[in-house]
């Protein structure tokens with residue numbers, strides 16, 4: 068079987084395969100699945116293997132952008148990965164994703180990104196969790212009543228029906244593209260267009276005294292639960308105004324879920340108590356952005372702002388892309404891959420473990436403590452910051468840990 072780029076004539080087969088492989092868990096999933104396949108832009112970067120007339124496996128790879136440490140990176144979002152059961156475990160998807168990586172190597176794309184179904188499968192291809200995310204799942208009674216929205220007003224409507232509200236959230240997103248302390252992103256239009264047609268999702272936008280949009284929530288209600296997909300606020304008043312809006316659901320719902328919030332979400336401003344008899348509250352890790360570095364030398368030179376006083380030789384292992392497999396020299400002015408070197412190696416890391424170091428999700432100290440960033444001849448890894456080798460401290464300066472989070 069040969070991997071081909073899909074076109075209009077393949078739309079029906081693609082629909083069948085995606086429907087089969089992603090049985091919807093709820094109405095929202097079902098609507099999303101039906102809408103996205105109606106948009107021909109889904110074919111912009113969709114690939115597949117045919118066995119005669121049967122589409123055996125497929126994946127899509129869509130141009131997007133994401134900001135990491137204040138720099139904009141072109142990335143490819145890998146989506147709609149599916150193989151028909153009778154063609155599974157034959158290496159089709161692995162082969163396709165490797166081919167995709169190889170073709171990105173000399174392109175403008177720095178990372179491949181995806182929301183994983185099985186982290187380990189993608190880890191084997193060099194992906195790793197890049198961004199933090201938490202899920203908050205709570206009985207509504209935990210929400211504190213304190214708010215300080217001072218003059219802000221909130222409007223709500225359905226995503227599909229209210230183009231003014233949609234424009235207003237675009238304005239808020241634009242602000243975040245310039246000012247966010249997390250990882251704002253721009254996704255391919257097939258996803259925004261699909262989102263804009265969702266008939267059961269709601270938007271609530273909050274405005275300041277000058278009627279400027281300052282924050283929004285994307286949500287829906289189901290089974291007496293308020294399900295918050297996104298909450299973004301430009302200032303603290305907007306946070307409180309949106310909280311006040313949520314509190315207005317008090318008599319209508321029993322639970323509230325925030326599916327994806329940053330690690331430093333101001334939870335203390337939302338919740339008064341963390342324990343109530345007979346009630347449930349949970350706040351758990353939910354990382355769902357995995358990245359794969361395409362061309363390491365390019366990424367390092369774009370992202371590193373600090374250079375070490377002493378040369379550092381880092382050995383990187385990448386079993387898939389030879390270009391990334393080797394020794395990288397961090398010198399006073401630049402970072403480069405060295406072709407032949409037989410001297411002392413200062414540290415070693417795999418291409419997947421480099422992902423959280425580069426994004427800022429993990430510090431070099433954390434990676435060292437977990438045996439992911441190793442230092443030759445230092446076999447005992449002490450659980451103490453005082454006994455860390457100098458090279459780990461140097462990497463902490465080059466790659467300081469930051470808050471990572473994205474809304475797509």
Ligand SMILES: CC(C)(COP(=O)(O)OP(=O)(O)OC[C@H]1O[C@@H](n2cnc3c(N)ncnc32)[C@H](O)[C@@H]1OP(=O)(O)O)[C@@H](O)C(=O)NCCC(=O)NCCS
Pocket residue numbers: 088089124147148149150151154155156157158159160161162182183184185187188191
């Ligand atoms: C997930 C999915 C896309 C994998 O597709 P696939 O074509 O079977 O993928 P591959 O064959 O490349 O790899 C699958 C497994 O088979 C193994 N494999 C690869 N070649 C093999 C071979 N020749 N013989 C036996 N096993 C093999 C891989 O190592 C991998 O193992 P792992 O699951 O233990 O990591 C497919 O199972 C699917 O459609 N699932 C439902 C939809 C879904 O979850 N999509 C992903 C959303 S992100």
